[in-house]
Amino acid sequence: MIYNKRPVTHNTNLKVVDMPEGYQGEGFMAMQLSKVVGLARKNSIWPLPFATSCCGIEFMATMGSTYDLSRFGSERLAFTPRQCDLLMVMGTIAKKMAPVLKQVYVQMAEPRWVVAVGACASSGGIFDSYSVLQGIDQVIPVDVYVPGCPPRPEAIIDGILRIQDLVETESIRRRDSEEYQELLNSYGIS
Amino acid sequence: MLNNKFVFDKLVEKFGEAIIGYEESYGLIAIYADKEFNLKILQYLYDDEEMGFRFMTDLTAIHYPDHKGEELIVTYLLYNMRKNLHLRLKFALDINEPNIYTASNIHPTANWQERECYDFFGVNFIGHPNLIRVLNVDEMDYFPMRKEFPLEDQTRRDKDDEMFGRGGSFNFGRFNV
Numbered sequence: 445m446i447y448n449k450r451p452v453t454h455n456t457n458l459k460v461v462d463m464p465e466g467y468q469g470e471g472f473m474a475m476q477l478s479k480v481v482g483l484a485r486k487n488s489i490w491p492l493p494f495a496t497s498c499c500g501i502e503f504m505a506t507m508g509s510t511y512d513l514s515r516f517g518s519e520r521l522a523f524t525p526r527q528c529d530l531l532m533v534m535g536t537i538a539k540k541m542a543p544v545l546k547q548v549y550v551q552m553a554e555p556r557w558v559v560a561v562g563a564c565a566s567s568g569g570i571f572d573s574y575s576v577l578q579g580i581d582q583v584i585p586v587d588v589y590v591p592g593c594p595p596r597p598e599a600i601i602d603g604i605l606r607i608q609d610l611v612e613t614e615s616i617r618r619r620d621s622e623e624y625q626e627l628l629n630s631y632g633i634s
Numbered sequence: 635m636l637n638n639k640f641v642f643d644k645l646v647e648k649f650g651e652a653i654i655g656y657e658e659s660y661g662l663i664a665i666y667a668d669k670e671f672n673l674k675i676l677q678y679l680y681d682d683e684e685m686g687f688r689f690m691t692d693l694t695a696i697h698y699p700d701h702k703g704e705e706l707i708v709t710y711l712l713y714n715m716r717k718n719l720h721l722r723l724k725f726a727l728d729i730n731e732p733n734i735y736t737a738s739n740i741h742p743t744a745n746w747q748e749r750e751c752y753d754f755f756g757v758n759f760i761g762h763p764n765l766i767r768v769l770n771v772d773e774m775d776y777f778p779m780r781k782e783f784p785l786e787d788q789t790r791r792d793k794d795d796e797m798f799g800r801g802g803s804f805n806f807g808r809f810n811v
Contacts, residue, residue, distance in 0.1 A: 539771050574778040575770065 461487060478616045485529070485555070486612040487517035489604070492528035494548060496535030499562035499594040503534050506597040516604060525551040530607060531584075534594075536564040537577045549584040550633055554619050557610065558586045559603050563593040585627055636684065636717045638663040644685070648678060664722040669708070672725050673735045679712060679721070680740055687712040687721055693737070693747035695755040697729075699781045705729035708757060710737070727757065729780075736762040754779035 464483055466475025491513075495503055506513050507521065522528050525548045537545055549558065560580050563569035566589045568578035580586060587610055590603035618624060628634065638658060642665060646653050652675075655666035667675055679687040692711040699705060704726030712721045727734060736759040737744040748759040749768040756777035759765055767774065776783060 540769075574774075574783070 481616060482612040482614065486608045489516075489518045489530050489557075489607065489611065490520055490522050490528045491518050491530045491532050491604075492523065492525055492548070492552070493521055494531060494533045494535075494545065496537065496541070497564070499534035499565070502594045502597055503532065503561065503600060506600045511597040511601060513601060513604065516601070516608065518604060525549075526553060528552060529556060529611075530604075531556065531558045532561055533558065533565045533580050534561040536569065536571055537580055538575055539577050540575075542577050542580075542583045545580060546583045546631075546633070555611075555614070557588075557607050558584055559588045559590060559607055560586045561590045561600055561603065562595055563591065566591065569593060584631060584633075636686075636714065636719055638719075641665075641685065641719075641721060644682075645675065645678075649675060662720055662722065664724055666724045666726070669725040669727055669734050672708075672710075672723070673737065673740070675723065676710070676712075676737050676740050686714045686716055687719075689713040689715055690737070690741035690743045690747070691720070693744050693751060695751050695757050695779075697755060697779065697781050701726070703728050706732050706755060706757060708734055708751070732757045733760055734758070735760050738762060753777070756780065 461483065464475050464479040466473050466479075468474070493500065493503055495501075505511060518530075525531070529552075531549060531552060533545065549556070558580075560566045564571060564576070565580050566586075568576050570593070572578070577583065588603050588606045590599050592599050595603075638661075641663065642653075642656050645665060645667075649667070649671055652668040652671040653665060654668065657664040657666070679685045689712065690710065691713050692709075694709055696707045696709065697705060698707065706727040706729055708725045708727060710723040710725075712723065713719070714721075725734060732755075734757060736748055738748060738759075739761075745763070746768060748757075748762055749765060751757050752759060752762075752765050753767045753770055754777055766772075770778065
């Protein structure tokens with residue numbers, strides 16, 4: 445067999461996510477729906493990168509083969525808000541950009557999550573000035589903040605993992621709750 | 635021979651009292667003049683064969699809060715491409731009446747430069763075709779580059795003043811301040 449002599453071998457060291465707890469017998473399995481949904485959502489997050497400056501460069505490294513964010517199920521970046529679950533804001537957001545960012549967030553379908561990557565997106569960073577938005581949480585709700593200026597790819601991956609924790613454990617009815625509606629209303633999003 | 639002295643002498647000869655002052659640093663001439671004559675001077679510098687300043691490199695303003703009655707200085711940076719000579723023209727304005735005639739009919743470049751100048755310093759260019767903000771948000775109700783406004787964003791409550799050099803007890807180098 446000539447194929448066996450090729451130096452390239454396929455990686456068989458695959459990691460498979462554990463099955464949620466449940467009661468199973470022959471041909472059936474019973475478990476909580478929220479756990480199945482959480483499992484599915486958690487491992488197939490579609491990120492929407494909103495990169496405006498140097499943190500975006502770090503994110504490119506994160507998506508590259510060395511750090512490879514795809515390992516965590518975020519294989520596909522999409523540049524359309526309507527298909528995405530996770531808005532990743534990376535970089536300085538000027539006040540003039542704030543309505544654009546809000547529009548992008550509004551266009552995303554529920555459930556949606558937001559991660560603010562880097563000091564500028566989290567708090568305005570060093571740009572304590574008349575033209576820069578002092579943190580994107582002034583216009584949209586944020587789930588996870590990644591500190592750093594800019595954060596290393598490991599930090600961005602850690603932020604994604606924290607988002608995965610949130611996604612996995614989120615109650616199915618959270619988005620219908622009054623508290624959530626109140627949160628959105630406080631940002632002027634209905 | 636076109637040089638700094640020649641330009642200044644010709645302008646004084648032509649406009650007399652309207653030319654207020656003269657300053658030269660690093661070989662670059664700056665001429666202070668009466669703001670009412672800005673268009674006439676620019677037009678003369680553009681049309682005259684010997685002058686030929688037909689390229690506007692930049693137009694900006696400077697705010698000197700201590701110069702009472704002439705707080706805003708509008709500066710034109712002109713260039714003669716053939717003779718490779720730069721020229722600065724400065725016109726002082728009162729900050730309470732920051733009015734000056736627009737140069738956008740002589741140098742089309744001035745259109746956006748004047749809008750930016752209005753955006754940041756609030757200089758009112760009379761006759762400008764579209765004097766609205768160009769870089770800042772439309773809702774902004776002040777002119778941020780004027781020195782009466784602090785550089786920092788004053789709307790924040792949660793930033794630690796010590797970390798941004800606003801008061802506090804930071805003194806890393808133990809300087810006498």
